Amino acid sequence: MFVLNRNKKLLFLIFVVPTFLIYTYYIIFSIINTAYYSLTEWDAIATPVFKGLVHYKKFISDKDFLMVMRNSLLNVAISLAVQIPCGLIIGYLIYRTVRGYRIYRFLVFVPVVMSASAIALLFSLIFNTEFGPVNVLLKELGLGNLTRSWLSDVNVVYYVVLTPMTYQYIGLYVIIQLSGMQSIPEEIIESATIDGASSFRIFWSIIVPLQKQITGVCAVLIISGCFKAFEHSYIMTWGGPGYASSFLGVYMYMETFVKGNYGKGSAIAMIILLGSLLFTILFQAFFSKSNTE
Amino acid sequence: MKGKRALSIISLTLMLCLIFTGCQKASTDKGSTSSQSQTESTGKQKQVTIRFSPLWGVDKESNIARERFNQFVKENPQYRIELEEIQGDEQKNKIRVDVAANNEPDVWQFWPGCVCKEYAAAGILANVDEYMAKSKYISVDNFSDTVWAPCTFDGKRLCLPRIGASAVLLANKSLFQKYNLKYPETWEEFMEVGRVFRENGVTPLNVGSKLGNPSHFWYNELVCQYTSGVQDVLNLLSDDKMKFDTEAMRKAAKLVEEMRNAGMFAEDTLGQTGDWAPSTAYYNEGKSAMCYTLSWEFDSFSEETLNNSEIIKFPQLPDTDREWNHIQGTTNDCYCISARGWNQVEKQEAITALMDLLLTDITRDLAQAGCIITVDQKISKEIDFDKIETRLMSDVLKWREANNIQADPMIWQSLPTLAVQTVYCNALDELWAGSISADEFIEKCQASMDEYLASIK
Numbered sequence: 001m002f003v004l005n006r007n008k009k010l011l012f013l014i015f016v017v018p019t020f021l022i023y024t025y026y027i028i029f030s031i032i033n034t035a036y037y038s039l040t041e042w043d044a045i046a047t048p049v050f051k052g053l054v055h056y057k058k059f060i061s062d063k064d065f066l067m068v069m070r071n072s073l074l075n076v077a078i079s080l081a082v083q084i085p086c087g088l089i090i091g092y093l094i095y096r097t098v099r100g101y102r103i104y105r106f107l108v109f110v111p112v113v114m115s116a117s118a119i120a121l122l123f124s125l126i127f128n129t130e131f132g133p134v135n136v137l138l139k140e141l142g143l144g145n146l147t148r149s150w151l152s153d154v155n156v157v158y159y160v161v162l163t164p165m166t167y168q169y170i171g172l173y174v175i176i177q178l179s180g181m182q183s184i185p186e187e188i189i190e191s192a193t194i195d196g197a198s199s200f201r202i203f204w205s206i207i208v209p210l211q212k213q214i215t216g217v218c219a220v221l222i223i224s225g226c227f228k229a230f231e232h233s234y235i236m237t238w239g240g241p242g243y244a245s246s247f248l249g250v251y252m253y254m255e256t257f258v259k260g261n262y263g264k265g266s267a268i269a270m271i272i273l274l275g276s277l278l279f280t281i282l283f284q285a286f287f288s289k290s291n292t293e
Numbered sequence: 294m295k296g297k298r299a300l301s302i303i304s305l306t307l308m309l310c311l312i313f314t315g316c317q318k319a320s321t322d323k324g325s326t327s328s329q330s331q332t333e334s335t336g337k338q339k340q341v342t343i344r345f346s347p348l349w350g351v352d353k354e355s356n357i358a359r360e361r362f363n364q365f366v367k368e369n370p371q372y373r374i375e376l377e378e379i380q381g382d383e384q385k386n387k388i389r390v391d392v393a394a395n396n397e398p399d400v401w402q403f404w405p406g407c408v409c410k411e412y413a414a415a416g417i418l419a420n421v422d423e424y425m426a427k428s429k430y431i432s433v434d435n436f437s438d439t440v441w442a443p444c445t446f447d448g449k450r451l452c453l454p455r456i457g458a459s460a461v462l463l464a465n466k467s468l469f470q471k472y473n474l475k476y477p478e479t480w481e482e483f484m485e486v487g488r489v490f491r492e493n494g495v496t497p498l499n500v501g502s503k504l505g506n507p508s509h510f511w512y513n514e515l516v517c518q519y520t521s522g523v524q525d526v527l528n529l530l531s532d533d534k535m536k537f538d539t540e541a542m543r544k545a546a547k548l549v550e551e552m553r554n555a556g557m558f559a560e561d562t563l564g565q566t567g568d569w570a571p572s573t574a575y576y577n578e579g580k581s582a583m584c585y586t587l588s589w590e591f592d593s594f595s596e597e598t599l600n601n602s603e604i605i606k607f608p609q610l611p612d613t614d615r616e617w618n619h620i621q622g623t624t625n626d627c628y629c630i631s632a633r634g635w636n637q638v639e640k641q642e643a644i645t646a647l648m649d650l651l652l653t654d655i656t657r658d659l660a661q662a663g664c665i666i667t668v669d670q671k672i673s674k675e676i677d678f679d680k681i682e683t684r685l686m687s688d689v690l691k692w693r694e695a696n697n698i699q700a701d702p703m704i705w706q707s708l709p710t711l712a713v714q715t716v717y718c719n720a721l722d723e724l725w726a727g728s729i730s731a732d733e734f735i736e737k738c739q740a741s742m743d744e745y746l747a748s749i750k
Contacts, residue, residue, distance in 0.1 A: 124564065260411070
C-alpha cells in the first residue's frame with residue numbers, strides 16, 4: 001500500500017508539475033509582471049520608472065477612462081439583461097421542439113463559431129450610412145428621418161457596436177441553458193403537463209428555478225467576456241469617435257500599443273482582471289445564496 | 294498494472310523528448326534572430342544574417358521593391374536577409390515590442406519625427422553618418438537640410454529619409470460644370486461651392502477622419518495658411534517652445550467646425566471617408582466634388598476619374614499672410630538602423646549593402662514608377678516626369694515644379710510623443726464627427742502636451 005501511494009505521488013508529480021510550471025510562468029508570472037508594470041511609467045523602450053499608484057489615481061479624474069468604464073459596465077448590464085433571458089427562452093423553445101431541434105440548435109450556434117472580426121465587418125457594412133441595409137430600409141419605409149451616421153454619431157455608435165457583440169454570443173448561452181434543461185428529469189415535466197401546466201408555466205415555475213446554477217455560470221461568462229470585449233469595437237470603429245464606442249479592452253490596446261503607455265496599459269489590464277474577479281465573486285455569492293435558500 | 298506503468302513511462306518519455314526538442318529548436322532560432330549575427334559556413338563563403346522589416350504589402354510599390362530585393366539576394370549569396378514584412382501602423386507595435394524584448398531587426402522602415410524620438414533618446418538607433426561613411430552612393434548631400442530635419446535628434450542623424458509626400462486638391466470637372474461653378478480660389482468661394490453641392494446632394498469634400506487620417510493633413514493645411522502657424526508647427530519640435538493652443542491652431546479648428554456645420558464633409562466621417570482608402574474610393578465613385586489626398590494614394594485613382602479631374606489650388610483664407618504656392622509634403626518615412634546590429638562589425642557590410650540597395654536602385658525604380666516622391670536630390674534629377682507610370686504623380690510633380698510649390702511642415706510628425714500624437718488624432722476624429730467643439734479639441738491637445746511637459750520636468 002505504501003509502495004502504491006508513493007508511485008501515485010510520483011506519477012502526480014511527473015504529470016502535474018510540468019503543467020503547473022507552465023501555468024505559473026505564462027499566467028501567474030505574467031499577472032505579477034503586469035501588476036508591477038502597472039506601478040511604473042514605461043514605454044517599452046527605456047527602463048521602467050517606478051511611480052506607485054499614480055495611474056490608478058489618475059483614472060479617477062480621467063474623462064476618457066470614466067467613459068470607457070461606463071461603456072464596459074453598461075455592456076455588462078445590457079448583456080446580462082439580453083443574453084441570459086434569450087438563452088433561457090430560445091433554449092426552452094428548442095428543448096420543447098420535437099422535430100428538427102438539431103437544426104435549430106445548429107443555426108443558433110453558427111454565429112458563436114464565426115470569427116468575431118467577420119461579424120464586426122458584416123455589421124459595419126449593415127450600418128453603413130450610404131448603402132447599409134438599415135438606412136436603406138428606413139428610407140424605404142418612409143422613416144428617412146430616423147437614418148443616422150451609425151458609426152460616427154456619438155449618440156448611437158455605442159449601441160451599434162454593442163449589437164453584434166450581444167447577438168453573436170446568444171447562441172453560446174442557448175446551448176449552455178439547453179444542456180442544463182436536458183439534464184432535468186423528464187418525469188418532472190411530464191407530471192407538470194399532466195397536472196395541466198402550460199408551457200409558460202412549466203418554463204417559469206420549473207425550468208427557470210432549476211436552471212439557477214447554469215444561469216450563474218452564464219452570468220460569470222458574460223461578465224468576464226464583457227470586460228475583455230475588443231474585436232467588434234476595434235474593427236467597426238476603432239473605439240471611436242474618440243472613445244465613444246470603446247471598452248476597457250480597446251482602451252487598454254490604444255494606451256499600450258498605439259500610444260506606447262505600457263505602464264498605464266498594464267494598469268488598465270489589472271482593472272479588467274480585478275473587475276472581472278470582483279463581479280464573478282459577487283455573482284457566485286448571489287447564486288450560491290439563492291440555491292441555499 | 295505493469296502495462297499501465299510501462300505506458301506511463303513511455304508517455305512521459307515522449308513528452309519530455311518533445312519538450313527538449315522544442316526548446317532546443319527555439320534556442321537555435323533565438324540565436325539566429327537575436328542581435329548576435331550568425332555566420333554559417335556555406336562551404337566556401339561565410340554568410341552573414343541580418344533582419345529587415347519593411348512596410349511591404351501587395352500594392353505596386355511593394356511588388357517593385359520586393360522584385361529588386363529578391364534579385365539583390367540572388368546576386369549576393371554571402372548575405373542572408375530575413376524579411377519581416379508588415380503593413381501600416383502595426384509596424385509601430387512590432388518595433389516597440391521587439392525593442393522591449395531586445396530583439397529589434399537590424400534595419401526597419403519607420404516614420405521620422407516623434408515616432409523615432411523615443412528610440413533616439415534610448416540609444417536604439419545607429420548614427421547613420423557611420424553608414425554613410427561606408428557607403429559609396431549615399432552621403433549627407435543627397436538630402437537637403439529640410440529633409441534631414443525630422444531625422445535629426447540632438448544634432449545627430451539617426452535615421453535615413455526614404456520618401457517625401459505631396460498633397461493635392463482635385464476637382465470633379467463634370468460636377469462643377471453641371472452646377473455651373475468655377476473652381477474656388479478663396480475660402481468664401483470654397484464654402485459657397487460647398488453649399489451648392491450640399492443642396493444638390495453631393496458631398497463637397499472627401500476628407501474624413503479615422504485615427505486622424507486623412508484629416509490631420511487637411512487641418513495642417515489650414516494651420517499653415519499663416520506664417521505664425523508654420524512657426525507653431527516648427528516650435529512643436531522644441532520642448533521649450535511647443536504649444537498647441539495658439540491663434541493659428543484655434544483658427545484652423547474653428548474653420549473645420551464651420552465646415553462640419555456647413556455639411557462640407559460626408560455624413561459619416563468615420564465610416565464613409567475615414568482613412569485613406571475609403572476617402573479615395575469616395576471620390577473615385579463620384580460621391581464628392583473635391584478630393585484632398587496624399588501621394589501614396591495617387592495610384593488608386595481610375596483613369597476615368599483622372600480624366601474627369603483637375604488639380605486646383607488650396608483655397609486661400611481671407612486673412613492668410615502667405616502666398617498660395619505651398620502644400621503639405623515633407624519627409625514622410627525613413628529607414629532606421631539598429632545600433633545593436635550596427636555595432637556588430639561583421640554585420641556592417643551587409644547592412645551597408647542593403648541600405649545602398651534601398652536608397653538607390655529601389656528608390657529610383659519606385660520614383661520612376663510613380664509610387665513615391667523621392668527626397669534624394671540626386672535621384673530626383675534623374676526622374677523623367679513625363680515617363681512616370683502613375684499619371685497623377687506625373688501631373689502633380691509637374692504642377693509642383695511649374696508653380697514652385699513649397700512643402701509645409703507636419704504637425705503629426707512634430708508632436709513630442711506617440712501618446713500626444715494619438716490624442717491629437719483621436720481628437721481630430723471627434724472634431725470631424727462633431728462630437729467635440731473646436732475649443733474642446735484645442736483643450737484636449739494642449740492638455741496632452743501639458744501632461745508630456747510635466748512628465749519631463
